[in-house]
Amino acid sequence: MSETRPVVVEVHELRKSFGAHTVLDGVSLEVLRGETVVVLGGSGEGKSVFLKHVNGLLRPDHGSVSVLGCNVSELPEDEMVGLRRRVSYIFQQCALFDSLTVGENVAFPLREHTDLGDSDVARHVAVLLERVGLAGTETLAPSELSGGMRKRVALARGLALDPEVILYDEPTAGLDPLTGLAITALIGEVTRTTGATSLVVTHDIAVAAKLADRVAFLSSGRFTFTGTMAGAARQGGDVGRFVRAGGVYA
Amino acid sequence: MSIFGRLYDLTWRRVRHLGGVALLGRAVAARLVTPPWDGREIIRQLEAMGVRSTNLAAVIALFTGMVLALQTAYTLAAFGAKLYIGEVVGLSLIRELGPVLTALMVGGRVGSGITAELGSMTVSEQVEAMRSLGADPLRKLVAPRMLALLMGLPLLVVFADIAGIFGGLLISTWELGLTPGFYFSHVLRLLQFGDFLSGIGKSVFFAFAIGLIASYNGLSATGGADGVGKATTDTVVAVAITVLVLDFFLTKLFLAL
Numbered sequence: 218m219s220e221t222r223p224v225v226v227e228v229h230e231l232r233k234s235f236g237a238h239t240v241l242d243g244v245s246l247e248v249l250r251g252e253t254v255v256v257l258g259g260s261g262e263g264k265s266v267f268l269k270h271v272n273g274l275l276r277p278d279h280g281s282v283s284v285l286g287c288n289v290s291e292l293p294e295d296e297m298v299g300l301r302r303r304v305s306y307i308f309q310q311c312a313l314f315d316s317l318t319v320g321e322n323v324a325f326p327l328r329e330h331t332d333l334g335d336s337d338v339a340r341h342v343a344v345l346l347e348r349v350g351l352a353g354t355e356t357l358a359p360s361e362l363s364g365g366m367r368k369r370v371a372l373a374r375g376l377a378l379d380p381e382v383i384l385y386d387e388p389t390a391g392l393d394p395l396t397g398l399a400i401t402a403l404i405g406e407v408t409r410t411t412g413a414t415s416l417v418v419t420h421d422i423a424v425a426a427k428l429a430d431r432v433a434f435l436s437s438g439r440f441t442f443t444g445t446m447a448g449a450a451r452q453g454g455d456v457g458r459f460v461r462a463g464g465v466y467a
Numbered sequence: 468m469s470i471f472g473r474l475y476d477l478t479w480r481r482v483r484h485l486g487g488v489a490l491l492g493r494a495v496a497a498r499l500v501t502p503p504w505d506g507r508e509i510i511r512q513l514e515a516m517g518v519r520s521t522n523l524a525a526v527i528a529l530f531t532g533m534v535l536a537l538q539t540a541y542t543l544a545a546f547g548a549k550l551y552i553g554e555v556v557g558l559s560l561i562r563e564l565g566p567v568l569t570a571l572m573v574g575g576r577v578g579s580g581i582t583a584e585l586g587s588m589t590v591s592e593q594v595e596a597m598r599s600l601g602a603d604p605l606r607k608l609v610a611p612r613m614l615a616l617l618m619g620l621p622l623l624v625v626f627a628d629i630a631g632i633f634g635g636l637l638i639s640t641w642e643l644g645l646t647p648g649f650y651f652s653h654v655l656r657l658l659q660f661g662d663f664l665s666g667i668g669k670s671v672f673f674a675f676a677i678g679l680i681a682s683y684n685g686l687s688a689t690g691g692a693d694g695v696g697k698a699t700t701d702t703v704v705a706v707a708i709t710v711l712v713l714d715f716f717l718t719k720l721f722l723a724l
Contacts, residue, residue: 269595274598274599294598295603297601298601301598301599301600301601302601304599305599306596306599308592308595308596308599309592310591310592312591312592312593312595312596313596314588314593314596314597315587315588315591325600325602326600329600330601374600
């Protein structure tokens with residue numbers, strides 16, 4: 218990893234509470250261009266809350282979040298549009314629009330942010346769906362899809378505008394192991410072919426082992442470890458136990 | 468928590484709720500008057516909310532007109548009110564009952580539908596997904612529904628007025644032996660264009676209130692299916708109360724104009 222690459226995501230002393238419950242208590246992290254950083258941690262540790270701060274879906278109580286040179290924590294919502302064209306967010310529940318078909322879901326960002334005509338949009342959608350292994354599914358409704366197919370459609374929609382940063386929230390949650398492996402492989406391929414910077418939130422050690430250039434371990438509102446997966450596996454305490462419990466590292 | 472603590476907590480929640488509705492109202496109003504407008508979505512919502520509510524509005528108004536005619540004829544028979552059925556039915560429906568009953572019924576049906584739909588989208592992260600894709604949920608989701616309500620409810624009120632007057636006609640001719648010509652001449656005798664405008668004017672305010680309450684409850688739904696169900700119930704109750712309270716103040720306002 219060349220350390221001369223620019224920092225794309227910079228989170229500094231991020232704090233967030235909901236009522237009396239402090240979820241993030243001074244979290245800091247830097248992600249370099251083209252790097253894949255996996256945020257590990259147990260359920261309810263605030264991994265998704267952290268990720269939602271990166272594209273401004275949540276505002277910090279304290280601290281700053283900078284993405285692609287924009288100060289997300291201070292940018293007004295209506296000025297966030299330009300940044301969100303460059304940063305994709307793949308939701309844990311996929312968040313496909315129920316009232317739209319698969320094709321319309323994938324076309325949504327294209328229609329929202331480009332002047333492409335109907336035929337060009339349809340062509341782009343077909344290419345994107347083929348890329349995620351779902352060619353010819355344009356007319357299906359999201360309710361007709363399996364969990365793995367929904368993840369693929371969400372990924373296709375997320376790739377529509379060629380994002381520079383892709384945020385994945387629990388990409389294999391709720392999937393069987395084989396489908397989980399297929400989605401992980403697809404994310405790896407997308408990262409390789411696009412060169413996008415990726416921030417992946419998961420508690421799945423297999424995903425982290427396959428994708429991570431670095432991992433950050435979130436516990437009690439703080440990153441208690443940042444480094445390689447192998448380094449995390451060698452750690453004592455919660456970090457080492459968590460990583461070794463995944464069965465990938467002895 | 469002490470009783471004062473609970474009272475403070477309840478009051479504070481109500482104030483926050485009202486503040487949230489007011490802020491949403493301002494944000495939505497700004498989007499209603501500035502392009503772009505999604506014409507296709509507005510027409511889809513108009514069909515879903517307006518066209519599919521016509522039967523409901525017509526049946527309610529028809530029977531309200533019939534009951535009004537019956538009550539007027541029999542209750543006020545001693546005062547010779549039978550001759551004034553046309554005036555009573557016409558004025559009552561067009562000034563008051565048409566807009567209020569249509570708003571209550573359609574508000575319950577459409578308002579709960581909006582809350583359920585937006586609430587489901589909120590708890591399944593679809594609204595956040597829309598934001599993350601750089602789209603404005605207020606413009607994409609709330610504004611088309613609001614515009615459809617603002618256009619649809621006044622039209623439904625006109626439709627209900629006609630159905631209600633027709634209901635009065637049925638009773639006047641079948642039960643009371645009046646001629647249609649006599650009935651209609653009395654319906655139109657005291658009615659002024661201002662009465663019609665006051666009814667339509669009320670329905671515009673009702674439409675905005677219904678859309679606002681329903682959208683706010685939908686967008687602030689939390690906690691899965693249970694939360695969506697609770698938000699939907701809240702909408703039905705809040706719409707009914709708001710329509711009746713608003714009607715009082717609008718009646719005062721329009722009478723003063």
